[in-house]
């Protein structure tokens with residue numbers, strides 16, 4: 001009997017288990033938390049903060065779990081077109097509303113995770129064991145299982161680490177004599193503070209979402225409609241300019257955003273809880289793809305490999321793209337092939353998000369003449385997207401990872417950006 005063990009039952013772990021169920025007789029998911037229904041939990045503190053699902057991620061999730069978008073809509077999670085009933089402000093300017101062909105699914109993160117979990121556990125051979133923590137790997141040249149913190153050992157032909165950014169895999173591998181991955185970091189010292197409110201239809205003139213980028217300046221935020229007629233409001237601040245969690249100071253911070261839309265909700269709507277803070281030091285990438293002989297029988301996926309600045313809402317989509325890459329490596333996933341394929345998808349998101357972060361002079365990191373030109377062009381494209389629907393559509397599609405960033409460099413788009421991107 002072929003058995004795989006997946007460590008972590010969040011988005012990356014669940015998608016991996018779903019994919020592995022196509023090739024393995026049994027897939028055991030080991031999760032440290034108790035999991036009960038649709039609620040934030042200790043191991044996923046970020047679930048209390050605004051989570052946008054990019055269209056490429058939604059498409060992959062829909063491919064793995066057909067009908068999931070409609071099911072969530074049936075549970076009250078609104079769906080809309082990205083630039084319809086939604087307001088996007090980049091550099092303080094509203095992206096021109098136009099048709100994009102992109103769907104926004106406005107489900108709260110706990111609801112999305114629980115819907116994915118429910119369907120994953122309905123896949124053949126998949127089992128979830130909660131309140132069990134992985135504490136190390138077993139094996140030598142090849143990984144043959146995992147040791148849990150209670151001393152139990154689970155044998156497996158394949159172990160997949162989806163334990164998130166705090167993954168201990170580098171130490172576990174070093175303990176068995178394997179190479180540790182090099183780490184790349186771009187520190188941004190980002191702070192979030194989030195709160196939910198009761199939504200009334202007249203708020204935001206009936207629109208369902210607003211996103212305000214942290215440019216110009218350091219402050220941004222967003223408000224999205226959640227199932228249950230609620231607003232989920234997140235305020236954000238870069239480079240130490242963090243939003244407070246005291247209710248009055250939260251409101252005052254919202255008033256300082258470049259546009260008033262989020263503040264209008266905060267000011268008018270009835271709060272349902274107190275603001276919750278979160279601190280994110282910076283993007284982190286572990287280069288498993290650069291290890292020349294990674295051990296067989298073990299793969300790392302999701303935030304455990306690449307954890308992105310959440311302002312760009314890429315993490316769940318990149319986890320989904322990695323799950324698809326895993327599927328392509330079945331039935332006998334080879335780590336070199338897997339890491340090569342996943343590095344290609346991580347590269348795109350990493351360059352987009354760290355490229356945006358490096359616009360801030362206070363963010364340390366490698367800058368080249370090329371990256372400066374790309375940064376200046378991207379700034380112009382954001383202004384042009386305010387005026388030109390073709391640029392707006394293309395920009396939103398690249399941001400949603402449905403087309404490559406190079407799509408912004410076709411002669412027609414370059415002309416539009418240069419002609420219409422002046423301040």
Ligand SMILES: Cc1cc2nc3c(=O)[nH]c(=O)nc-3n(C[C@H](O)[C@H](O)[C@H](O)COP(=O)(O)OP(=O)(O)OC[C@H]3O[C@@H](n4cnc5c(N)ncnc54)[C@H](O)[C@@H]3O)c2cc1C
Nearest residue numbers: 008010012032043046051052134164302303310313315316
């Ligand atoms: C503040 C914030 C906002 C974000 N916003 C967005 C967004 O808008 N859009 C987006 O796409 N992404 C966003 N992300 C990223 C997104 O949350 C992650 O990319 C996504 O959850 C996938 O992560 P993961 O499954 O790899 O790991 P995680 O979600 O971190 O889950 C790891 C899981 O492993 C479990 N675990 C940990 N250690 C062990 C162990 N030893 N044994 C067993 N289980 C263990 C944990 O309990 C948890 O269930 C955001 C992240 C942050 C921090």
